[in-house]
Amino acid sequence: MNDAIAQLIFLIIKAALMSILVVTLVAFIIYFERKFAGFFQGRVGPTYLGPAGAFQSFGDIFKLLSKEDIIPAEADKRVFKLAPYVMFIPAFLVMAVLPFGPVGGTPNLFGYRFDYVIANFDSGLVLLLAMGGIAVYGVVLAGWSSNNKFSLLGGLRAGAQMISYELAMGFAVVGVMVMAGSMNMVKIVEGQSGNFWDWYWAPQLVGGIIFFIASLAELNRTPFDLAEAEQELVAGYLTEYSGMRWGLFMFAEYVNLVVVSGIVSTLYFGGWHAPFTVLDFIPGPVWLLIKIMIMVFIYMWVRWTIFRYRYNQLMSMGWKVLLPLSIANLAVTAIVIAIVG
Amino acid sequence: MSALMDAITAAFGARILETGDFRGDLTISVAPEAWLEVLTFCRDNEATKFDMLDCLLGDHLPERAAAPFALVAQLVSHTYGHRLRVKTALTEGQAVPSVTSLWPSANFDEREAWEMYGIGFTGHPNLIRLLTTEDFEGFPMRKDFPLEGTVGGRVRTDLRGKI
Amino acid sequence: MGMRETILGDGFYRYDPEGGRPRGAADRPHLMVRDGLLQPALEERTASGICLPGESLDDDEMGGPVQFPGGIAMPVQIERVLGFGRSFSFWPLLFGLACCAIEMMALGGSRFDMSRFGMEAMRASPRQADGMIVAGWCSIKMAPRVVRLYEQIPDPKWVLAMGSCAISGNVWDTYNIVQGIDSLIPVDVYVPGCPPRPEALWQGLEMLRERVKQSRHAYDGLRRIPARDVLAAQTAAAEACAPAAGEVKA
Amino acid sequence: MVEKILFIIFAVLTVAGAIGTITRKNMIHGLLLLVFTFLNVAAIFFLTQAYFVAMIQILVYAGAIMVLFVFVLMFLNLRSFQQEKQTHRQRWIALVLSVLVLVEFVAVLYGVTKAKYGFSLASVQGGYSPDQIAAAGGNNQVFAKALFNDMLLPFEVASVVLLVAMVGAIIMVKKEKHGQMATRQWEPGAEPALDVAEEEV
Numbered sequence: 001m002n003d004a005i006a007q008l009i010f011l012i013i014k015a016a017l018m019s020i021l022v023v024t025l026v027a028f029i030i031y032f033e034r035k036f037a038g039f040f041q042g043r044v045g046p047t048y049l050g051p052a053g054a055f056q057s058f059g060d061i062f063k064l065l066s067k068e069d070i071i072p073a074e075a076d077k078r079v080f081k082l083a084p085y086v087m088f089i090p091a092f093l094v095m096a097v098l099p100f101g102p103v104g105g106t107p108n109l110f111g112y113r114f115d116y117v118i119a120n121f122d123s124g125l126v127l128l129l130a131m132g133g134i135a136v137y138g139v140v141l142a143g144w145s146s147n148n149k150f151s152l153l154g155g156l157r158a159g160a161q162m163i164s165y166e167l168a169m170g171f172a173v174v175g176v177m178v179m180a181g182s183m184n185m186v187k188i189v190e191g192q193s194g195n196f197w198d199w200y201w202a203p204q205l206v207g208g209i210i211f212f213i214a215s216l217a218e219l220n221r222t223p224f225d226l227a228e229a230e231q232e233l234v235a236g237y238l239t240e241y242s243g244m245r246w247g248l249f250m251f252a253e254y255v256n257l258v259v260v261s262g263i264v265s266t267l268y269f270g271g272w273h274a275p276f277t278v279l280d281f282i283p284g285p286v287w288l289l290i291k292i293m294i295m296v297f298i299y300m301w302v303r304w305t306i307f308r309y310r311y312n313q314l315m316s317m318g319w320k321v322l323l324p325l326s327i328a329n330l331a332v333t334a335i336v337i338a339i340v341g
Numbered sequence: 342m343s344a345l346m347d348a349i350t351a352a353f354g355a356r357i358l359e360t361g362d363f364r365g366d367l368t369i370s371v372a373p374e375a376w377l378e379v380l381t382f383c384r385d386n387e388a389t390k391f392d393m394l395d396c397l398l399g400d401h402l403p404e405r406a407a408a409p410f411a412l413v414a415q416l417v418s419h420t421y422g423h424r425l426r427v428k429t430a431l432t433e434g435q436a437v438p439s440v441t442s443l444w445p446s447a448n449f450d451e452r453e454a455w456e457m458y459g460i461g462f463t464g465h466p467n468l469i470r471l472l473t474t475e476d477f478e479g480f481p482m483r484k485d486f487p488l489e490g491t492v493g494g495r496v497r498t499d500l501r502g503k504i
Numbered sequence: 505m506g507m508r509e510t511i512l513g514d515g516f517y518r519y520d521p522e523g524g525r526p527r528g529a530a531d532r533p534h535l536m537v538r539d540g541l542l543q544p545a546l547e548e549r550t551a552s553g554i555c556l557p558g559e560s561l562d563d564d565e566m567g568g569p570v571q572f573p574g575g576i577a578m579p580v581q582i583e584r585v586l587g588f589g590r591s592f593s594f595w596p597l598l599f600g601l602a603c604c605a606i607e608m609m610a611l612g613g614s615r616f617d618m619s620r621f622g623m624e625a626m627r628a629s630p631r632q633a634d635g636m637i638v639a640g641w642c643s644i645k646m647a648p649r650v651v652r653l654y655e656q657i658p659d660p661k662w663v664l665a666m667g668s669c670a671i672s673g674n675v676w677d678t679y680n681i682v683q684g685i686d687s688l689i690p691v692d693v694y695v696p697g698c699p700p701r702p703e704a705l706w707q708g709l710e711m712l713r714e715r716v717k718q719s720r721h722a723y724d725g726l727r728r729i730p731a732r733d734v735l736a737a738q739t740a741a742a743e744a745c746a747p748a749a750g751e752v753k754a
Numbered sequence: 755m756v757e758k759i760l761f762i763i764f765a766v767l768t769v770a771g772a773i774g775t776i777t778r779k780n781m782i783h784g785l786l787l788l789v790f791t792f793l794n795v796a797a798i799f800f801l802t803q804a805y806f807v808a809m810i811q812i813l814v815y816a817g818a819i820m821v822l823f824v825f826v827l828m829f830l831n832l833r834s835f836q837q838e839k840q841t842h843r844q845r846w847i848a849l850v851l852s853v854l855v856l857v858e859f860v861a862v863l864y865g866v867t868k869a870k871y872g873f874s875l876a877s878v879q880g881g882y883s884p885d886q887i888a889a890a891g892g893n894n895q896v897f898a899k900a901l902f903n904d905m906l907l908p909f910e911v912a913s914v915v916l917l918v919a920m921v922g923a924i925i926m927v928k929k930e931k932h933g934q935m936a937t938r939q940w941e942p943g944a945e946p947a948l949d950v951a952e953e954e955v
């Protein structure tokens with residue numbers, strides 16, 4: 001068997017494993033979200049379906065699968081059906097560039113080289129931003145095609161919010177690019193080798209915080225979930241979606257949560273590196289998974305702690321605070337790198 | 342009496358039919374013809390300066406055969422912090438001028454008074470039913486309205502496209 | 505009261521949900537939660553001829569097995585699994601009409617916590633809800649909205665009438681209140697009380713979960729909304745005799 | 755071999771998407787097909803290992819610009835557009851012009867290829883081989899050097915033109931807004947005319 005065929009087989013295995021892992025993870029993350037919501041509000045959360053309510057998501061999936069599928073008569077049916085998938089697929093695509101272990105080097109598996117990344121190419125980091133740009137379509141088209149005023153307003157809100165915060169997010173990411181000298185995710189992780197104080201969170205603290213806030217807006221999560229503000233917009237762009245189509249949106253939201261947590265861990269928290277070099281005997285994927293779960297927890301913590309912003313506050317924060325701050329962060333980073341080398 | 346009452350009685354004299362002071366709650370009664378004039382004075386005069394209409398409500402007193410309906414306006418002044426109740430007595434079918442031009446908040450109050458008691462308001466911009474259905478018949482807060490039974494209106498389920 | 509009867513005849517009457525069978529909450533004690541008391545033991549109920557929802561009721565009363573579009577019945581095992589899943593994920597519509605809604609909120613809060621059975625996800629959009637808790641009195645002006653919201657919920661759906669007002673209009677037999685929400689939409693479970701305590705609502709939701717598990721609906725064998733039937737009867741009557749009979753005057 | 759098959763697939767999809775874009779009566783459908791076309795173009799860039807260009811194609815064209823188009827279209831009444839006649843007298847001029855543009859493309863490509871490689875059209879990609887790119891430090895480095903060293907002047911000119919357009923747009927918006935500055939048309943006590951009230955809302 002030559003190396004090309006072996007790599008192809010590895011690729012298929014990696015892609016399949018990654019998808020299964022993310023889907024399973026998401027099912028439990030939804031359960032965690034409900035459980036954490038309970039804890040933060042002094043309740044207990046789901047307890048009865050499965051041990052400590054752990055299979056709560058599967059009950060929801062059964063229910064959503066058996067619900068009636070309503071497509072409004074006045075809706076644009078094709079676009080209405082397309083929108084959930086437009087939301088769903090980009091979320092998965094970003095997983096392809098996420099390195100979850102060492103890449104390159106000597107053969108390490110059955111005499112072949114097993115890279116712990118699905119697609120290792122330059123400008124992998126731009127893929128994150130590009131897929132964020134595509135995901136806007138899912139939201140905007142869902143809002144438009146429902147032919148409902150609340151949906152339309154919700155879609156517009158979400159779309160405008162995602163586009164605005166993508167700018168700040170992009171500039172924040174460029175700081176990491178400048179530090180690593182590359183847009184390749186693998187090289188970014190390799191640039192952070194060492195103990196946890198060598199990771200990029202320390203030099204890119206401002207950029208990291210901007211990225212975190214912007215990613216909250218990208219994910220349409222509280223405190224930036226104005227798109228589905230129940231008081232004003234019923235359920236925003238999801239108003240007319242029922243059953244599993246709505247479930248797909250929900251699912252895509254949580255896949256995005258996992259992916260963005262993975263990106264934050266990779267860009268600012270050393271990816272698959274252990275916090276101390278002495279702990280390197282524990283494999284990289286374990287560390288990445290731990291970091292992803294910690295980031296997911298922080299996202300949930302923010303969601304159930306901070307209340308919703310008003311729309312003008314959201315926009316002025318994005319354009320007047322985060323964007324100038326991210327540009328300043330980029331300028332300072334570039335100057336320091338140019339001087340220090 | 343307070344300076345407030347002095348100012349009003351000085352301006353209107355005998356046209357104030359009755360004044361009352363129950364533990365500091367000042368009340369004046371006027372004729373329906375003087376209704377708009379008195380309220381305009383209350384809003385604009387330097388000594389009264391009632392910049393807010395707290396509420397405006399109707400009442401039905403069937404034992405008062407000559408004028409069974411009453412209209413009551415509660416005024417508040419944010420400048421002086423004082424309050425005043427202005428009353429008028431009306432007969433069946435008698436209309437008074439609307440005070441929406443003085444306080445826009447009177448709009449809903451007058452609609453409700455019309456809907457519940459049948460008190461008319463001339464010059465009201467939008468005198469339609471507020472709380473009951475559009476095709477409701479009768480004035481439900483009148484004392485002769487039946488207490489029991491679904492009378493006056495019915496459930497409309499043929500409102501597809503309207504709600 | 506003669507007047508009242510004419511009015512009831514004029515399009516606002518109690519509908520007959522099960523074709524001559526017992527109607528209303530009082531005649532369906534097996535669907536009723538006793539306020540603040542525990543339910544009578546199962547033996548008592550079977551002895552008194554009352555059965556649990558889902559137990560030995562006549563087949564013609566219920567809708568029978570769920571059918572696929574081609575007329576093929578869904579295997580009962582699949583239905584069981586689906587029902588089990590559904591019963592742990594009953595999402596009510598975020599919809600309160602009056603003071604009972606406060607008790608409903610208390611049930612969602614930390615003391616009673618309906619999220620233990622996965623019910624905390626109250627959806628604001630009827631498209632994503634599984635049922636309604638009609639919490640409080642429903643005015644005649646609100647009634648069309650309630651019917652519309654009910655219609656917008658995708659099948660399968662369940663309705664719980666909470667509080668005396670939603671069940672019968674309570675003491676307000678007046679010009680403005682719908683005398684029982686079951687004259688508009690089919691109701692699965694009645695929870696009396698003014699307002700019911702959260703425990704009572706909780707027991708009502710437990711009974712509802714039982715019905716969800718067994719895929720029984722109040723609209724089984726009905727499949728049409730009573731309010732719409734009333735409307736159809738009205739239009740038919742109006743067409744039959746052109747001059748409108750019995751105008752209601754106050 | 756695989757690359758050629760994939761190229762043919764993506765090229766066919768690109769052309770199909772482009773044809774769909776100009777034939778759809780529903781403008782949102784046309785716009786979505788245009789996005790689809792852009793994604794396929796990005797896929798073709800990907801096949802030629804121009805990863806950065808592919809990403810920028812998605813990010814800028816499919817992501818940013820088209821979303822603005824969708825935003826604008828969502829505010830329009832599409833029904834009235836669908837009833838409009840979609841083709842008119844200019845179509846013949848358009849046809850002639852597109853044939854001319856096609857001829858120009860072919861001529862330029864043919865000239866460039868001929869000047870550089872003789873008559874063989876097969877090696878148009880030219881310039882760098884994958885080995886050379888790897889030696890130069892990767893795709894992005896080569897791209898950045900070309901952009902900021904060899905092509906610096908055109909790049910900066912393009913930036914200035916975009917900046918001018920942006921400033922112009924801002925000035926135009928500001929002027930319009932100044933012209934119709936809303937003034938209060940009724941006194942707080944007075945009853946507002948119905949049209950004024952609606953305007954303020």
